[in-house]
Amino acid sequence: MRCRAVRRIRHQLGRRGHFLLILGIGKTCWGAGMIVDPPTTTGLQLLTRIAPLHCWAWLWVIAGLITIVSAFLKVGRDRFGFIAALAPPAVWAIAYLSAVIGGEYSRGAWVAVWYLTSHVGVIMWAATVPEHSVPKPPRARRAEGG
Helix, strand or coil: CHHHHHHHHHHHHHHHHHHHHHHHHHHHHHHHHHHHCCCCCCCCHHHHCCCCHHHHHHHHHHHHHHHHHHHCCCCCCCHHHHHHHHHHHHHHHHHHHHHHHCCCCCCHHHHHHHHHHHHHHHHHHHHHCCCCCCCCCCCCCCCCCC
16 A cells, blocks of 8 residues: 555656655755754855845745645646745855855855756756656567467
């Protein structure tokens, strides 16, 4: 019984859904961690001028929850999960680039590039991957007997 339920969920998620589920859990946990124990605000002055970092952590949590819910939607309807997943790392990258330009945090350029490549870039790539892009293997032919 349990195996059937797991297979059904795995089938419903598909490849894109698995990616969104993993991403959503990660973003939700990352945001929750910032709420419970806020990190240093070095390089994030653009954000902290508007609101404290624990408030910005909710961006990660909400985006993560939207991403998790979108994991269970059909391909095409899951786009909001990819859009939501893009928001937090894009905002963080902009904040770090702003800190570099403003001379507040020179290391911010490297952190921004990291967010733009390992987060934004990967999410944008995954959003373009079709659910079933790998062709099924050909059926084995029956041996011709004589």
